[in-house]
Amino acid sequence: MPKGNEVIYHRSSIETATASAIRRLQARKFDEQARRILSSNKFYQRKFASAGLRPEQVKYRNFAAFPFTLKSELVQDQLEHPPFGTNLTVNPSRFIRMHQTSATTGKPLKWLDTRACWRWWMECWAYIYRGVGVRADDKVFVAFSFGPFIGFWTAFEGAQKLGNLVLAGGGQSSEQRVLSILENKATVLVCTPTYALRLGEVAGQMGGVDLRQSSVRLTINAGEPGASIPATKQRIEELWGAKCYDHPGMTEVGAYGFECALQTGGVHLNEGEFIFEVVEPATGRPVGDGEQGELVISNLGRIGMPLIRYRTGDRVRLNSDKCACGRTFRRAMGGVLGRVDDMITVRGVNVFPSGVENVLRGFPEIEEFEIEVFKERHMDELVIRIELKAGLSPDADPLAALVQNKVRAQLGIRARVSIAEKGSLPRYELKARRIKVRAAGV
Numbered sequence: 001m002p003k004g005n006e007v008i009y010h011r012s013s014i015e016t017a018t019a020s021a022i023r024r025l026q027a028r029k030f031d032e033q034a035r036r037i038l039s040s041n042k043f044y045q046r047k048f049a050s051a052g053l054r055p056e057q058v059k060y061r062n063f064a065a066f067p068f069t070l071k072s073e074l075v076q077d078q079l080e081h082p083p084f085g086t087n088l089t090v091n092p093s094r095f096i097r098m099h100q101t102s103a104t105t106g107k108p109l110k111w112l113d114t115r116a117c118w119r120w121w122m123e124c125w126a127y128i129y130r131g132v133g134v135r136a137d138d139k140v141f142v143a144f145s146f147g148p149f150i151g152f153w154t155a156f157e158g159a160q161k162l163g164n165l166v167l168a169g170g171g172q173s174s175e176q177r178v179l180s181i182l183e184n185k186a187t188v189l190v191c192t193p194t195y196a197l198r199l200g201e202v203a204g205q206m207g208g209v210d211l212r213q214s215s216v217r218l219t220i221n222a223g224e225p226g227a228s229i230p231a232t233k234q235r236i237e238e239l240w241g242a243k244c245y246d247h248p249g250m251t252e253v254g255a256y257g258f259e260c261a262l263q264t265g266g267v268h269l270n271e272g273e274f275i276f277e278v279v280e281p282a283t284g285r286p287v288g289d290g291e292q293g294e295l296v297i298s299n300l301g302r303i304g305m306p307l308i309r310y311r312t313g314d315r316v317r318l319n320s321d322k323c324a325c326g327r328t329f330r331r332a333m334g335g336v337l338g339r340v341d342d343m344i345t346v347r348g349v350n351v352f353p354s355g356v357e358n359v360l361r362g363f364p365e366i367e368e369f370e371i372e373v374f375k376e377r378h379m380d381e382l383v384i385r386i387e388l389k390a391g392l393s394p395d396a397d398p399l400a401a402l403v404q405n406k407v408r409a410q411l412g413i414r415a416r417v418s419i420a421e422k423g424s425l426p427r428y429e430l431k432a433r434r435i436k437v438r439a440a441g442v
């Protein structure tokens with residue numbers, strides 16, 4: 001089987017449409033759903049009324065005047081109107097699924113889908129699977145525990161809807177997952193980037209298992225931006241002997257983007273099913289092509305619990321050039337570059353966690369890592385703890401010094417690097433949390 005690179009479209013007339021044709025499609029879809037939302041959805045009725053907009057003014061042509069939707073408003077709404085809040089367009093009995101965000105702090109957001117909304121998720125996944133080059137004869141393995149987090153449920157059912165054989169990796173240890181992938185000759189692996197690496201680590205400990213010899217020809221990695229971090233992508237590709245594709249999505253918004261089979265340095269944004277804007281985080285003003293800003297998304301097919309102008313908190317940089325794959329869907333170059341609020345400042349130098357990850361993943365000796373930022377005698381300190389691959393001696397002072405030098409050369413910051421004991425750093429199946437910021441005096 002070829003290792004990817006085959007350009008396949010799900011809906012070529014939309015994926016290759018001109019920008020003006022895309023705007024017309026978005027206008028039609030938006031106006032149609034806005035009528036329904038404004039007739040019954042209390043959350044959006046309140047929001048538009050408090051922005052001084054009458055229901056008949058909620059039309060695509062006035063889009064730029066609409067208020068943004070913030071995550072904090074959704075959280076507050078669910079707290080005040082438990083359990084699901086008031087962002088409900090249809091009668092509660094119409095919903096068939098409930099999922100929730102993988103909140104790292106506070107209460108997770110609950111999100112409901114109707115049968116039609118769920119079908120729309122499957123449609124979005126069809127763009128993703130075709131976009132990365134999945135064909136009818138591919139066998140898709142979903143390495144996921146199938147809990148309340150939505151991400152990979154939709155991947156699972158989306159592949160099934162396309163007619164692919166789908167293998168559930170829930171309720172299994174990592175060893176069992178590796179064996180299932182090998183035995184059943186899975187060709188597509190869907191999981192977080194962290195977990196694609198973790199399976200590699202586990203395979204290495206199983207003795208004689210070489211994942212490059214497996215049938216897996218491509219991986220779709222979601223839940224974290226790692227598959228667009230060059231050194232992480234390269235590592236996954238080398239480990240699996242497969243192409244690694246990034247797919248960004250969000251529980252509350254949908255599966256909105258995919259890297260195309262040609263891997264042209266960015267993820268395509270599905271402009272057939274969503275409206276995307278990029279704004280300055282502080283002012284909400286739009287930024288141009290090539291400039292970094294916060295991604296704002298409106299979805300066009302999830303009417304039960306819709307989102308209009310949702311501030312994602314994710315930083316992106318768009319490129320509107322037509323892609324080599326023929327798609328006109330704009331691309332977020334380098335994928336999601338980080339969170340608007342995840343910048344760390346170390347002695348006046350701004351660094352993003354993805355930048356540190358890119359340096360560390362460039363060292364094949366490093367299996368896992370953790371970053372800690374804190375103040376000591378009023379100075380910012382950055383500590384990086386690294387765990388080495390199995391079989392490597394922990395007596396690796398020269399490596400710590402090499403890592404320290406490379407971090408300084410590439411990011412301009414001085415870090416203390418130490419080697420952690422084997423198996424002492426946490427491993428992650430879902431969202432990895434490798435950064436710790438310690439408040440002063442703690």
Ligand SMILES: [Zn+2]
Nearest residue numbers: 260323325327
């Ligand atoms: Zn492309």
